[in-house]
Amino acid sequence: MSNKLPFSLHTLPIELTYRILDHLTRTDILLSLQNVSIRLNSIIHTYHRYQTFTELQVAIRIENKIKLKHLTQSLINNKTITKLTCSFNEITEDDGKYLAYALHNNTTLTELIFNNNKFEINAFYQLTQGLQHNKTLNTLDLEGNKIDDNGAQQLAKILKNNTTINELNLLANNINNEGIQHLIIALKYNPMLRTVHLASNHINDMIPADFDATFNCKSF
Numbered sequence: 001m002s003n004k005l006p007f008s009l010h011t012l013p014i015e016l017t018y019r020i021l022d023h024l025t026r027t028d029i030l031l032s033l034q035n036v037s038i039r040l041n042s043i044i045h046t047y048h049r050y051q052t053f054t055e056l057q058v059a060i061r062i063e064n065k066i067k068l069k070h071l072t073q074s075l076i077n078n079k080t081i082t083k084l085t086c087s088f089n090e091i092t093e094d095d096g097k098y099l100a101y102a103l104h105n106n107t108t109l110t111e112l113i114f115n116n117n118k119f120e121i122n123a124f125y126q127l128t129q130g131l132q133h134n135k136t137l138n139t140l141d142l143e144g145n146k147i148d149d150n151g152a153q154q155l156a157k158i159l160k161n162n163t164t165i166n167e168l169n170l171l172a173n174n175i176n177n178e179g180i181q182h183l184i185i186a187l188k189y190n191p192m193l194r195t196v197h198l199a200s201n202h203i204n205d206m207i208p209a210d211f212d213a214t215f216n217c218k219s220f
Contacts, residue, residue: 010037017043026053031070045079050076051096055083072102075109083111090118097128103130103137114138116144124151132158141169141198152179155187166192172200 012020016168017040026049044050058071075081091099096119103109117191119127123149131137147155152175159165180203187193 010039014043017155018047021047021049026050027056029053030056030074030078030081034074041077050134051080053080053150055085056081057085057090058087069098072098074103075120078106079108082108083113084109085115086117087113087114087115088117090120092120092125093126094124096123100126100128100130103127104133106134107136109138110136111139111141114145115141119145119147119151124152127182128154128158132161135164136165138165139169142167142173143169143171145173147173147179148177149174149176149182151175153182158188159183160189162190163192167195168193169197170201171197173202175203177204 013048021033021044024033029044029047029050030053033040035041075084089095103112114127124145131140142155145151151173152170159168175198179201180198183196187196
C-alpha cells in the first residue's frame with residue numbers, strides 16, 4: 001500500500017497551482033481561493049494574472065450573500081485592486097456592514113463606483129461608516145442610488161473630515177435643498193474636494209449660490 005499523501009491545494013507544487021489558476025477567472029480566484037490558507041495566499045499574490053488585477057466589477061444582482069462576504073473579506077487583504085464598481089444590486093443593512101468593514105481596512109482602493117443600487121434602510125448609513133475611516137479613496141461615484149436628504153447628511157458628516165476624496169458624483173439622486181445645505185457646511189471644512197456633480201437632483205432652480213460663493217474654485 002502506498003504511503004504517499006494525496007495532493008491538495010495546500011501541498012501542490014507552485015507550478016501546478018499556477019496551472020489550476022490559469023483555468024479560473026481572476027474574480028473566481030479572489031472570491032473562492034483567497035484567504036483559504038496562508039500558503040495559497042502567498043502563491044496567489046505571486047501569480048502574474050492576479051498581480052495585474054486592478055479593477056473589479058460586481059454589476060449583477062448579488063443573490064448569494066456568502067459571495068458578498070467573500071468579496072468584502074478578500075478586499076480587506078487585497079493589494080492590487082484600485083477600482084471597485086458595484087452596480088444594480090440590492091444592498092441590505094448587513095451588506096452595508098460587510099462593505100463598511102472592507103472599506104475601513106482596505107488600503108489600495110482609490111476609486112469606488114456605486115451606481116444604480118437599491119439601498120435598504122440603514123444600508124447607506126453603514127456604507128458611510130466605512131468611508132469615514134478609509135484613507136485611500138480619491139473618487140467616490142454614487143450616481144443613481146436614490147440618496148435623499150438624510151443620506152446627504154450622512155455623507156456630509158464623513159466629507160467634513162475626509163482628506164483624500166477629490167471628486168464626488170451625486171448625479172441623479174433624490175437630494176433636495178436641505179441635503180445640499182448639509183453638503184455646503186461639510187465642504188467648507190474640506191479643502192481636498194475639487195469636483196462635485198449634482199445635476200438631476202431635486203434642487204430648486206439652480207445649484208444654490210452658496211456653492212459658487214464659497215467654492216468658486218470647484219466644479220459642479
